[in-house]
Amino acid sequence: MKRRLRYDKIFICISVIFLLTLICIYGYRLIHFYKLERSEVNTPTVVENKNFYDVLISKVSNEKDDVISAKDNNFKLDNSTNEYYFYGKVSNNYVYYSGRYFRILGIDKDKNIKLITEDVQTSLSYGDEYNFSDSLINKWLNLGGKNEGIFYYSLEDTDKYLTNTYTCKDIVNDIKKTTCKKLENSNLISTISAYEYVRALANDSYLNNNSYYWTSTNSTDSAYYVFDKGGITTSNDRDILGIRPVITLKGNTIVSGDGSKENPYTFENKTINTLYDASVGEYLTYSNNTYRIIEKDKNVMKIAMEGYIEEDNNIVKKVFNTKNNIFNINSKNNIGYYLNNTFYESLENKDYLKKGYFYIGSFKTDDYSYKLTFENKINTYVGLYQVGELFINDYEENFTLNGLSDNMDNTIFVIDKDKKIYGDNITSKYKIRPVLYLDSNLKILKGTGKKDNKYEIGKW
Numbered sequence: 001m002k003r004r005l006r007y008d009k010i011f012i013c014i015s016v017i018f019l020l021t022l023i024c025i026y027g028y029r030l031i032h033f034y035k036l037e038r039s040e041v042n043t044p045t046v047v048e049n050k051n052f053y054d055v056l057i058s059k060v061s062n063e064k065d066d067v068i069s070a071k072d073n074n075f076k077l078d079n080s081t082n083e084y085y086f087y088g089k090v091s092n093n094y095v096y097y098s099g100r101y102f103r104i105l106g107i108d109k110d111k112n113i114k115l116i117t118e119d120v121q122t123s124l125s126y127g128d129e130y131n132f133s134d135s136l137i138n139k140w141l142n143l144g145g146k147n148e149g150i151f152y153y154s155l156e157d158t159d160k161y162l163t164n165t166y167t168c169k170d171i172v173n174d175i176k177k178t179t180c181k182k183l184e185n186s187n188l189i190s191t192i193s194a195y196e197y198v199r200a201l202a203n204d205s206y207l208n209n210n211s212y213y214w215t216s217t218n219s220t221d222s223a224y225y226v227f228d229k230g231g232i233t234t235s236n237d238r239d240i241l242g243i244r245p246v247i248t249l250k251g252n253t254i255v256s257g258d259g260s261k262e263n264p265y266t267f268e269n270k271t272i273n274t275l276y277d278a279s280v281g282e283y284l285t286y287s288n289n290t291y292r293i294i295e296k297d298k299n300v301m302k303i304a305m306e307g308y309i310e311e312d313n314n315i316v317k318k319v320f321n322t323k324n325n326i327f328n329i330n331s332k333n334n335i336g337y338y339l340n341n342t343f344y345e346s347l348e349n350k351d352y353l354k355k356g357y358f359y360i361g362s363f364k365t366d367d368y369s370y371k372l373t374f375e376n377k378i379n380t381y382v383g384l385y386q387v388g389e390l391f392i393n394d395y396e397e398n399f400t401l402n403g404l405s406d407n408m409d410n411t412i413f414v415i416d417k418d419k420k421i422y423g424d425n426i427t428s429k430y431k432i433r434p435v436l437y438l439d440s441n442l443k444i445l446k447g448t449g450k451k452d453n454k455y456e457i458g459k460w
Helices: 002-042 052-057 136-141 194-199 335-346 370-375
Strands: 047-051 060-064 067-070 075-078 083-086 094-097 100-107 113-117 122-125 165-168 183-187 213-218 223-226 232-235 240-243 245-249 254-257 283-286 289-296 300-305 356-359 377-380 398-403 411-415 421-425 435-439 443-446 455-458
Touching: 047 052, 052 100, 052 113, 052 254, 060 075, 122 136, 136 240, 136 370, 165 194, 165 213, 165 245, 194 213, 194 232, 213 240, 335 377, 356 370, 370 398
Parallel strands: 283 455
Antiparallel strands: 047 254, 060 067, 075 083, 083 100, 094 100, 100 113, 113 245, 122 240, 165 183, 213 223, 223 232, 283 289, 289 300, 300 435, 356 377, 398 411, 411 421, 443 455
16 A cells, blocks of 8 residues: 555656646747747848848849739839839838938839938928929929039038939829839939829828928929828919928948838948037037037038927017018017027027028018028027028927018018918017027037937037
8 A cells, every 4th residue: 555655656746747847848939939929020130231222122032024022011113113112101111311310212223222301301382393303492402503402412421322313204194193104313312203102102101291292293284292191282382392302322332220210221430529520410409408400511500499499498489570571680679689689698608609691581472482591691699490491390380580572571481380381470479499500610529419319519
């Protein structure tokens, strides 16, 4: 009897050990394969120093007889243009360049990478000619005559990284029948065509950012633009709408990153010592506020406040003037006086500041060309945005420097609640987003220039 009890105990011990062993083995396998699966789903492949074209084309697993089998269901070939393109709700096509985010549109027929800015960069009237090549937009984007190429000059190392951009030149009279049979690449910078926008699935795509912006496409008597709901329509008046520039990155550029917004594809190698080394679009801290660089020069850096002037934790609202729409720093009833006295006196480290030109030219009612703003100027410490400057659309309901002439000197242009530009009375109250000039030789103490890691500046 005792021997039988002993055998029973041995059997029970062996059984327990066996069961524990099975639990450990299968538990380990369960955890291992769960982690592996989660890793494959949630962890993008990080690219380190690889040719950009090779990185993107690797998303296509097979190319034979024009039949494409894509690893990435949102990336495929357009046989009519011989371009690969992203479409739908894409989240792995971010690029960070020249102080701002871009989205990859696709690969052009020359194996170069086409990008569009993530956000609207400014707002402009299209101009009298409904032909993109002759438009004010094209002049603002590309090098040309006086006061042209404003966007071009905001980019870093264009000769090193960029090549000409293909623009679809087809005339479209029915948005349901967009085509792209005629491609031209005579300019470095362009805007997205209606064909590309529709091809990407329009309002159901990553290109729908709830803003108004022009396309490069026109009908016989109007130009197409995207509106805030993501639809596309035409305008034949003097609407001042957003611009999302399109550039083309050389396909052999060496990149790193995984294309997510947290870790976008990057390729710049910069040494940052002084403020002049920073890029337009990057962020810094000055006098306890965040500012964004909107223009750079060897002597001064033009910066705009992120947000609005506050006093006692309340946003300040003021009228522009009580008499006319001219920015004046000597009249106490003018917003220019407030900015260069009350606000100026509230700033710390005034020795960091420089005087600079603020362009205050007015628009004629028959010509909304941004170039008119340059016809009059004032030299002072603090101003406002002028129509046509970068990142003017970042915040809503604030003043610009520019008004209307032609017996309409009671009207000033403002950024409205939709971040569009339109005229309003000079005695209407708006928020104030100041613009300043800083010494370009200020030292960068730390930071990367991104909004969540702003530059901190100081003296040598």
